[in-house]
Amino acid sequence: MKEILHRSDCPIGYSLDYLGDKWVxxxxxxxIFTNKSSYGDFLASDEKIATNILADRLKLLEANGFIKSTVSAEKKNKFIYSLTEKGIDLIPVIIELMIWGSKYDSHDVKDVVKKLEKDKEGTIKQLRDKLSARINSDVPSGE
Known part of the structure; x- marks a missing residue:
């Protein structure tokens, strides 16, 4: 797992130490935006992340409290990943990156960006509520 070394006391530097990696x-x-929650789901993303990098970034995110893993109820050798409150708190940051990217990207604007343009605060609340409900319904592994 990639070790996090804090280079300074700067809040932006601190944030980049965790979030400055495109795979993260x-x-x-x-x-946040899809129903992807397993290792296989993430591998199937368009960006084609390598298996070793995916495993490393999932460990990094979990070790630093952004996500948690639980054993799948259907398949005992499969882990399901979900955001923690710390991860959910990143929704506004990820949304701002998405809005900025859509402004300068030549591709069609995604439905979620159109929704954000109409009601950013409402959309953020809706995402937070949906993801928080997942946290509250999850049973920690081993219990």
Missing amino acids: LLILRDL
Whole structure:
């Protein structure tokens, strides 16, 4: 697992120490905006993350409290990943990156960006509520 070394006391530097990796941001994106929640789901993303990098970034996110894993109820050798409150608190940050990217990207604007343009605060609340409900319904592994 990639070790986090804090280079300064700067809040932006601190944030980048955790979130300055494109794979971390894409995993968080998938957890926030899609129903992806397993290793296989993340592997199937368009960006084609390598298996060793995916495993490393999932460990990093979990070790630092952004996500948690639980054993799948259907398949005991499968882990299901979900955001923690710390991860959910990143929704506004990820949304701002999405809005900025859509402004300068030549591709069609995604439905979620159109929704954000109409009601950013309401959309953020809706995402937070949905993801918080998942946290409250999860049973920790081993219990």
